[in-house]
Amino acid sequence: MLKTVDVIKDHRCIRKYLQEDVPDSIIEEIIVCAQSMPNSLNGQQTSIIVVKDLEKRKVISQLSGNQPWIEEAPVFLVFIADFYKTHKGLVVAGENQIIETSGEGLLVGAVDVGIALGAAVIAGESLGLGVVPIGGIRNNPDEIIKLLKLPPKTFPIAGLVIGYPLDPSRKKPRLPLNTYLYKEEYNRNIIDKEIEKYNLIMERYLKEVGRESEKNWSIFLSKFYKKVYFPKVQKSLINQGFEFSS
Template identity: 50%
Template sequence: MNETIRTIQNHRSIRSFLDKEIDDVIIDEILRAAQSMPNSINGQQSSVIVIKDKETKAKIAQLAGGQKWVEDAPVFLLFVLDFYKTNLAAEKNGLTQVIHESVEGTMAGTFDAGLSMGAAIIAAESLNLGIVPIGGVRKNPGEIIKLLNLPPYTYPAVGLAVGYPKDESHKKPRLPFSTFRHNEVYHTEEMKEAIDQYDMEMEDYLKEVGRQQEGNWSKYTSGIYQNVYYPDVYPTMKDQKFLNDK
């Protein structure tokens, strides 16, 4: 195993950061890694907003559901689904962009933003920084859009709090590898047994970290997935011209 793979496999989310700034040169190195990721048709339909201002971070922390680590991290990165740039390209050529109105466009752009964030995570962790992804930027997306002046054809996909770790958090166990790797076709056999096994492992982990009230993986996940937990995403996507009707 090489150092890159070791770094990836040692990932854990960090929610406690030192009061230590991150040099802009380091931030640029992380973002250049993110920008280097593959993307659909070379459309490059993602962007990143770098946020250091304490008041802005505090506001985002509140909008994301009271996630204090967003405020505490020296840098917050917002990964943006960005068809504004490609729309300008269409206008330059006298054409009308349609892709942003489709589910395919949303999927392609969101996946590209995810690839970029994955690279940013690996780059940051390789530099001994800690990170935690923040899906909560979609909890009050309209406010995030206004706060960060996002133009039409863009949307806040996910955030990333970045900083020097105050301490090393516990490494969260994953589902058995057999539920992730499927050979040739999707295999449903033994999936229930694998989930049962993982639930027992997660019960031990949650007790260890003082979160036993969550129960286990299946109880916690299914409890959340009974509802659309960020219901403002769909209407605000439409406001940003992502109609998702094609």
């Protein structure tokens, strides 16, 4: 049996899946793992919506930028920053919640979702499943909110495709560890040189997997980060009550 650290280090995103259902018991096991993770103040301001309905997954696939694996895999999880739940808790205490109107609130919600998402990835892979996280559900957030009937003070942060792999995929190279692990303080002096070397590594990798059009890490990333690539997010957040007034 693989150790947990081996499962984590062997992660790769899967975008081709067998047409095989994932039992509800396994999905629940994954979600229990996600729920067991730490969260700010034990506020538990995360919820997960399991989407198995094919027609709904087709819609989500289109709204997320036409990502076919959302439709092809049997299960899609939507991770929600959920301050509606905490709002209801404060109502019981006779108090008025305002945390979602602050930048801190958004960070709390996003961080807690990230922790839960990471746990779901590890749990799924440890059970022999393939996964791929989907940030594209923020591409058309108002439509996702309507489709999933999300209440105010909630927001869909990320999704996770889950299924049995058809193709194990190639593990993608990462930047060297010295651009990720720093001792005592950030070392900006190494970044330019390490990026140059990493771009060469990625060029070879992309050629090997038939994705030469992406060129390298810098060029691919620039297509997204030179603009706000999900421009509807801020307005949708405000509509949901994340007003950033403090």
